[in-house]
Amino acid sequence: xxxxxxxxxxxxxxxxxxxxxxxxxxxxxxxxxxxxxxxxxxxxxxxxxxxxxxxxxxxxxxxxxxxxxxxxxxxxxxxxxxxxxxxxxxxxxxxxxxxxxxxxxxxxxxxxxxxxxxxxxxxxxxxxxxxxxxxxxxxxxxxxxxxxxxxxxxxxxxxxxxxxxxxxxxxxxxxxxxxxxxxxxxxxxxxxxxxxxxxxxxxxxxxxxxxxxxxxx
Ligand SMILES: C[S@@+](CC[C@H](N)C(=O)[O-])C[C@H]1O[C@@H](n2cnc3c(N)ncnc32)[C@H](O)[C@@H]1O
Numbered sequence: 001x002x003x004x005x006x007x008x009x010x011x012x013x014x015x016x017x018x019x020x021x022x023x024x025x026x027x028x029x030x031x032x033x034x035x036x037x038x039x040x041x042x043x044x045x046x047x048x049x050x051x052x053x054x055x056x057x058x059x060x061x062x063x064x065x066x067x068x069x070x071x072x073x074x075x076x077x078x079x080x081x082x083x084x085x086x087x088x089x090x091x092x093x094x095x096x097x098x099x100x101x102x103x104x105x106x107x108x109x110x111x112x113x114x115x116x117x118x119x120x121x122x123x124x125x126x127x128x129x130x131x132x133x134x135x136x137x138x139x140x141x142x143x144x145x146x147x148x149x150x151x152x153x154x155x156x157x158x159x160x161x162x163x164x165x166x167x168x169x170x171x172x173x174x175x176x177x178x179x180x181x182x183x184x185x186x187x188x189x190x191x192x193x194x195x196x197x198x199x200x201x202x203x204x205x206x207x208x209x210x211x212x213x214x215x216x217x
Pocket of ligand 1: 091
């Protein structure tokens with residue numbers, strides 16, 4: 001009986017080849033995945049070591065619709081604009097084209113270098129666009145009357161507390177995709193992943209004063 005089972009198994013292995021990939025294919029796939037991970041981490045991780053784990057936000061570029069929605073909610077406004085976590089600078093360039101004196105704060109040196117080189121090749125003067133390799137959590141934002149941020153849900157509450165402490169009453173804050181959990185009034189534009197939210201600091205402060213139950217902790 002056992003002999004016949006062995007025979008059957010032998011037969012099957014000759015009919016159905018094993019699924020084991022060729023060693024060169026395995027090695028090639030491994031090398032490719034390692035390379036892709038390396039490229040990804042070069043863009044997303046440098047400069048992050050000093051940031052506490054709960055405040056880490058990876059790089060994810062905003063899409064055209066999102067940028068358009070941000071610019072719509074900034075219509076009629078002027079002055080200085082800060083983009084918190086400026087990535088490759090796309091929001092900063094859009095704001096600069098609309099007449100804002102724009103500053104991008106970015107922790108990743110490769111993205112800062114990339115954005116600066118884009119500014120150079122486009123011939124945008126430093127008086128209009130500046131990219132700073134700076135941790136925005138450690139930066140005083142009180143001189144900005146427009147702030148944009150495309151970050152992550154986990155940091156929004158803390159960001160709200162920082163902006164409440166620092167921004168002037170005249171400031172407008174636009175957040176992409178993630179609203180402030182504890183800020184009362186907001187106007188929004190777009191939908192789904194491209195939704196952006198606008199907040200005027202004077203209105204936020206007065207509403208937080210009149211309904212303290214929604215106040216940030
Ligand atoms: C979701 S991306 C948004 C990029 C860009 N604003 C856009 O709309 O395409 C968030 C960016 O914030 C940067 N970032 C995260 N924490 C930061 C910090 N503390 N200071 C400066 N930049 C930071 C990341 O490196 C990343 O490039």
